[in-house]
Amino acid sequence: MTKKKILIEGWRGINHSYAMVNQYQLLEMKGMDLELQHLDLPFYNEKWNLIDNDSGFEESDQQKIALIQAADFTQKQDITYRISFPCRLYPAQSEKLFVYGTSEFQNIDGYIYEDRLQEGINNRSLTVVTPSNWSKIGFLKAGFDESRVVVVPHGVNQKIYKPISDLRRKQFRDALKVSDEDFLILSLGAMTSNKGIDILIAAFATLKAKYPHLKLALKDSSNLYGIRIHDVLAGLYQQNPKLASENISKSIISMSDNLTQNQLNGLYGAADCYVSSYRAEGFNLTPLEAAASGTPILITKGGSTDDYFHESFGLQIESTLKTEGRATYLEPSLESLINQLSILIEGRAKRLDNNLAQQFIENNFTWAVVTKKLNDFF
Numbered sequence: 001m002t003k004k005k006i007l008i009e010g011w012r013g014i015n016h017s018y019a020m021v022n023q024y025q026l027l028e029m030k031g032m033d034l035e036l037q038h039l040d041l042p043f044y045n046e047k048w049n050l051i052d053n054d055s056g057f058e059e060s061d062q063q064k065i066a067l068i069q070a071a072d073f074t075q076k077q078d079i080t081y082r083i084s085f086p087c088r089l090y091p092a093q094s095e096k097l098f099v100y101g102t103s104e105f106q107n108i109d110g111y112i113y114e115d116r117l118q119e120g121i122n123n124r125s126l127t128v129v130t131p132s133n134w135s136k137i138g139f140l141k142a143g144f145d146e147s148r149v150v151v152v153p154h155g156v157n158q159k160i161y162k163p164i165s166d167l168r169r170k171q172f173r174d175a176l177k178v179s180d181e182d183f184l185i186l187s188l189g190a191m192t193s194n195k196g197i198d199i200l201i202a203a204f205a206t207l208k209a210k211y212p213h214l215k216l217a218l219k220d221s222s223n224l225y226g227i228r229i230h231d232v233l234a235g236l237y238q239q240n241p242k243l244a245s246e247n248i249s250k251s252i253i254s255m256s257d258n259l260t261q262n263q264l265n266g267l268y269g270a271a272d273c274y275v276s277s278y279r280a281e282g283f284n285l286t287p288l289e290a291a292a293s294g295t296p297i298l299i300t301k302g303g304s305t306d307d308y309f310h311e312s313f314g315l316q317i318e319s320t321l322k323t324e325g326r327a328t329y330l331e332p333s334l335e336s337l338i339n340q341l342s343i344l345i346e347g348r349a350k351r352l353d354n355n356l357a358q359q360f361i362e363n364n365f366t367w368a369v370v371t372k373k374l375n376d377f378f
Contacts, residue, residue, distance in 0.1 A: 007071055011040070020055065030064060082097070156289050186219075186274050201236055284299070284304055287314070310357065
């Protein structure tokens with residue numbers, strides 16, 4: 001049987017979410033009956049580079065990714081798969097074209113390369129790949145037929161993201177200056193408004209009075225987006241001076257350093273819970289990685305994470321659906337966030353089951369499982 005020839009046009013080497021998805025999928029595709037070629041597209045930000053924005057993969061995996069054959073346009077490809085931002089919907093030389101994209105606010109205005117949206121809609125050989133049913137809605141609103149928008153979720157590598165030993169957990173907590181008695185909440189990401197960090201800090205400030213042993217660790221992605229958690233906190237303190245009290249501010253740990261995948265696993269494992277009180281996400285991979293690392297998660301209900309949430313690894317925050325212009329998002333309930341965090345802090349979340357969580361993720365949300373699903377669509 002002839003191997004399918006697939007040209008992947010995307011990003012490698014950096015830790016942007018699109019690039020990370022591409023690299024994890026490439027590693028899985030290398031083990032499939034496919035003939036792969038790769039074309040490196042220009043990064044969205046000209047300042048991004050392989051040193052400051054390193055992907056954090058092990059050297060052996062980086063070599064496997066780098067050694068994929070370069071694009072040869074003298075050869076006829078069966079499929080072209082593009083995974084970069086903005087979405088490149090222009091025609092391909094291959095018979096079939098798949099383009100990956102997300103619509104965090106269920107709206108893709110400004111997300112299309114050279115504004116060639118209608119050209120993409122009219123191209124019947126083009127299929128959009130998006131990671132959640134929430135995100136899919138944005139492409140349907142834009143005019144794509146439902147049959148041409150497929151949902152392929154993200155996954156985790158359970159060889160990397162797994163429960164850590166007590167010794168390793170202690171080492172990471174010591175590095176963060178967190179004691180055994182402290183209850184550590186963790187959240188990481190771009191620190192943009194859609195992440196809901198402001199709501200989390202408001203809840204933390206309220207709960208700190210009742211639970212003095214509470215600590216909050218926040219890690220930004222300033223190496224990609226230039227938004228530092230220090231600046232975000234300074235803005236919130238200015239808006240609400242009560243948050244700047246020594247009792248609260250000294251219990252917040254800020255991090256900006258770029259981490260490897262193994263270091264991220266250690267950071268997840270060091271926390272007592274992971275919170276993502278998000279307003280809008282295309283998929284939101286970090287809570288799933290945290291769950292795979294054995295850490296209970298608390299995430300907004302009603303959004304993209306509904307596709308993978310399981311009661312064995314966390315709780316959900318009630319939210320209200322909101323619309324502003326052409327954007328749709330969720331507003332998490334502060335009261336619900338406080339109540340659900342209290343349940344986790346007091347150990348009252350009776351349905352948490354790490355063994356069941358690991359099995360659920362292994363069956364449904366590893367990179368091997370989801371990349372096979374992508375290949376089935378190919």
